[in-house]
Amino acid sequence: MANIKRDDMVVIITGKDKGKRGTVSEVRPREHRVVVGGLNQMKRHIRPRQQAGAMQGGIVTFDAPMDISNVMLVCPHCSQPTRVAHQIQEDGKKVRACKNCGQAIVDKKPGAR
């Protein structure tokens, strides 16, 4: 039931980034979590490490994983947040589809644009 995939546009529906949109950079199905680029950012304090040389101490901002149920897929066709329907195409392939406009949502494959 991977309704959300990498490179999908999603909107955050809860928490401090509610209403913001971003692109999924990572999906962790086992943890039921997603990482969305530039959103749900958290700060982590890092101590300087002498032995590492280049490592500097300070505060690092990173995109924290969040529960997959905190995001909703944004349809690339009607640009509305939507629930995902599943369609079976003529060639037998399963695709996701938008419940608002009914258009198929094709997975974006990096390198195959």
Ligand SMILES: [Zn+2]
């Ligand atoms: Zn749509």
